[in-house]
Amino acid sequence: MTRIKICGLSQEAHVEAAVEAGADAVGFVFYAKSARFVTPQRARVLARLLPPFVTPVGLFVNATDAELQAGLEALPNMLVQFHGDETPADCDRTERPYLRAAAVTPGFDLVDFGSRFSNAQAILLDAPVEGYGGGGKVFDWSLVPPNVSSRLVLSGGLSAANVADGIARVRPWAVDVSSGVEVSKGIKSADLIHQFCRAVRRADAELTR
Numbered sequence: 001m002t003r004i005k006i007c008g009l010s011q012e013a014h015v016e017a018a019v020e021a022g023a024d025a026v027g028f029v030f031y032a033k034s035a036r037f038v039t040p041q042r043a044r045v046l047a048r049l050l051p052p053f054v055t056p057v058g059l060f061v062n063a064t065d066a067e068l069q070a071g072l073e074a075l076p077n078m079l080v081q082f083h084g085d086e087t088p089a090d091c092d093r094t095e096r097p098y099l100r101a102a103a104v105t106p107g108f109d110l111v112d113f114g115s116r117f118s119n120a121q122a123i124l125l126d127a128p129v130e131g132y133g134g135g136g137k138v139f140d141w142s143l144v145p146p147n148v149s150s151r152l153v154l155s156g157g158l159s160a161a162n163v164a165d166g167i168a169r170v171r172p173w174a175v176d177v178s179s180g181v182e183v184s185k186g187i188k189s190a191d192l193i194h195q196f197c198r199a200v201r202r203a204d205a206e207l208t209r
């Protein structure tokens, strides 16, 4: 079963929609330059709506120790997503479970990346975009080698229309979406969140037939 993360939430209604739709994780963007930025205090309010077994994820881009600490104080049970230029040592700073994002370009060596970030719970594959992420761009899925030992989260330009294809080709542990469930940059749609989660479930059902 492919796990689902809905990222970049800033409104109560969309956190509720993600939970109702069956998302396994919801992401809060602690990167001030993002259109989806929320303060740790706001994320804390939103995360109170989460039931057990739905994981809050805090997304950081080249954060300072103080920024990381503020996020962790607001959401002590969060999974950390490093989506910038962080080194393995940067990611190990918090001693917390984390996802490490990688921009996939021709020549990208996923095996080497996975062994450098061996403490990551999963490697999150994204397209190279300006502003580090959340660009709604799909990368070339054929660049992902088969049978990599790292757990993979597929992201980058996913939507209800293409997520089944992505799952069939990459066979990721989880998928992550932001732009593809928005009506405009930073504005989520409960309807699109539901459509996305239904498309993932259909894709899983198709693969087990």
Ligand SMILES: O=C(O)c1ccccc1N[C@@H]1O[C@H](COP(=O)(O)O)[C@@H](O)[C@H]1O
Residues within 6 Å of the ligand: 007, 008, 027, 029, 031, 034, 035, 036, 059, 061, 083, 124, 126, 131, 132, 133, 134, 135, 136, 137, 155, 156, 157, 158, 176, 177, 178, 179, 180
């Ligand atoms: O969402 C953002 O604004 C963002 C900013 C900086 C780094 C990452 C960001 N989001 C992550 O980018 C990927 C792909 O998103 P999209 O579906 O293509 O819009 C996803 O992992 C988001 O969590």
